[in-house]
Amino acid sequence: MGVLRDHPELAVFLCLAGGYLLGKLRVGPITLGGICGTLIVALLIGTQHVSVNDDVKTVFFALFIFSLGYMAGPQFFANLNRKSLRFFALCLIELVCVLGIAFGLAKAFDLDVGTASGILAGAATESAVVGTATESIAKLGDLTQEQITQYQGHVATAYTVCYLFGLVTIVIYTSQIMPMLMRINLADASRQLWEKMRGASGSSIEADEREALPALVGRTYLVTTADGRSVAEVEAELDGEVTFEAVKRGSKLLTPQAGLRLTLSDLVLVVGQRAHVIGAGRVIGPETPGIPGVDTPLATRQVAVTERATEGKTIAQLQQDHPEFGASGVYVTEVLRSTDQRLPAASETVVHRGDVLTLVGARSGLDKLVAKLGAVVKNNTTDYIYLGLGIVAGSLLGQVVVRAGDVPLSLGTGGGCLVSGLLFGWFRSQRQTFGAFPPQAASTIKDLGLAVFIACTGLAAGPQAGPMLKEYGVLLPFAGIVMVLVPATISLIVGRKLLKIEKPLLVGAIAGQQCSTPAITSITQVAQSSVPMLGYTITYALSNFLLPLTGPILVGVLGA
Structure with a gap:
């Protein structure tokens, strides 16, 4: 352990490797996941007083939370409409319940601010709350440095225990118990809803699939x-x-x-x-087989629609407005909206500014159309200018303190970078000509940033984990279960009785309001369909923004 104390970078990456290995262990449909596994390994190594500079933790958390916001931004703002308002209500239920229960437990059991925040983060299975809460604790003016370190350690330990029990509860409750309560076979209900929706919106394919019958084809004929x-x-x-x-x-x-x-x-x-x-x-x-020499390669362009004149027009109308489509043999084969929504290239599909059209045809014809519709999307390398400015803006926003009476409220670096990530990601989706942050790069930085942050937090919390577990051993599992069951049950009742959300979508939406990827994975396995994902993505995007803000709110209220 002396080597790890002298070289903390070894400890960090040992936590990552061991944690993700532990996270692969499966018990039925449940796996811990790499983040929870990393925290467990970090707590164990941290008991030997291995620590990492706090600045490392801050930098990687900023990278994580900005990337999270950037990826969620387009979908988050797209869902701020009347149609998605009923799903937004589920996220508000989640927020009010977890904050209320965490505050109530803190008062009833005289919990310190760190333990209460850890319960909130773990039971809500939202890792980002760990960061926003620990950062807010560091800014409480009436605490000594020793108390700050102790309470920040309590956040990590309480999070670990509550997360384990909250994870198991949300997976079993949504995938097994909720369909029984609604008296449905989730697989049958999902298939019926899909058939109903497919009639209106067309089919979709997974990321690793290709159409067996592509829309655009070439054929050779013998002239008679x-x-x-x-x-x-x-x-x-x-x-x-x-x-x-x-x-x-x-x-x-x-x-x-x-x-x-x-x-x-x-x-x-x-x-x-x-x-x-x-x-x-x-x-x-008559049609003939392929003929050597009679084959013309077609070029492909992904074009971001930026011209105002295209807003609200169908593909058929675009083709009428631009004769180059027919004259040059250029075709629209796909419409991409908000980075992950793939729409069929049907004549009646409506195009909005910011959509990305996949055009296929002769190279000369493509170049003419690109200049009239928008610009070619460049998303193969990260725009570090845009990324750096986004994190700077978020860090500055996080320094702003607003007082609600005697309670100081601040987003902190985490909350500020989350807000800036949402705005920068949304603005990029509207233009697509600058600010590139490829999905693979954003996902890697998001996962790595969170993993390193969690490892640093666990290492610092290690020495306090044992005494805290002895003091609150029974309370933590109880809190993890209750803080899942209460908001999920209320959402189930409200979603069916008042909001009239379709049952498969409601199950997915409840998993999304909890930001639980393992839960939606288990749900889709039971449903044998990706239909519940349609509800999950809406609430997941909203809760990913709202839940991290509960950390500073709870810390501010309890700290006051």
């Missing part, structure tokens, strides 16, 4: 019926929905210009939407 007709005449008869990309006459490749007249036995390559290309055979002639 179209003998003597020009390329323009054939395209006009097909309503301009297909384009000629190549014509082969004998051994010669001809440029498919509008005035070119087709002759018997020409081989032509046409490209377009599947339904229209299939119908081209009746006008041109």
Whole structure:
């Protein structure tokens, strides 16, 4: 242990490796997860008085919380509408309940501010509260440095115990007990709801899947019926929905210009939407297998829609406004909204500013359309200028103190970076031409930032873990279970009786208000469907912003 004390960087990464290994252990549908595993390992190593400079913890927590906000920002603001208001009510139930119960337990059992905050963070299974609460404790003016260190250690220990019991409770309650209470078979109900929704919005595919029948296709035909007709005449008869990309006459490749007249036995390559290309055979002639030399590569562009004139128009209207679509053989194959919502490229799909259109077609035609619709999305490298300014803005915002009577309230670095992350992420989604933070990079920094922060917190809390567990051994598991059951049960009743939320969506939404990834994983396994995820993503985005703010609120109230 002397080596770890002299080289704390070894201790940090040992906590990460051991914690994520421990987090992979599975008991039925439940796994601890890497963050909880890291905290357990850090507490054990921390008992040997291994510590890390507090500045390391602050820096990595800022990276984590900004990345969290950046990823959630587009969806968070997209959900601030009348349609999502009923889901927002579930998040408010969660907030009021966990704050009320934590405050009540603190008063009833004379808990210190650190223990109460740890119970709140663990029972709500929201790791970010650990950071916002410990940071707020450090700013309480009437505490000595020794008390601050002690209370911050209590946050980590209480969080660990309550998290374990809260995690088990939310997983079992949402995936097993709630469907029984609502008298449904979750798999059947999810399938029925999906069939109903699919009729209105089209199907979707997972990230690791590809369409078996892609929308845009190319096919080759032998000219018989179209003998003597020009390329323009054939395209006009097909309503301009297909384009000629190549014509082969004998051994010669001809440029498919509008005035070119087709002759018997020409081989032509046409490209377009599947339904229209299939119908081209009746006008041109019989389909043939792929022909060497008759193949034109198509370029792909992801274009961020920035022009005001496109707002609220359907894809069909865009194609009418821009003849280049038909003339140049360019097609919309996908619409991406808010970084993760993939919409079908149907004629009636409405486009909004900030949407990303996937365009496929000849390179020359693509370049013309890009200039008229917006700009090519560049998301392959991180814009560190945007990232750095976002964290600076969040840190400055966190220094602002607002007094509610005698209670000083401050977002702190964590809360400030969360708010700035939301705003910077949303603003990026509206432009897509600057401020790139690729999803893989953001996810890596988010996970690494939280893991290092939790490791540092656990190492500092290690010496106090044993005495605290002896003092509050029974209370902590009880708090972890109660603070899950109460808000979840109220949300279940309100969601069904008052808000009329569809049952599969409600189960997912309750897991989301708790920010519990293990719970939604278990729910989707039971449902054999991703339908509950539709409810989960809304409340998860909202709670990810709101729950971390409960740490400073509770600390401010109890500290006063």
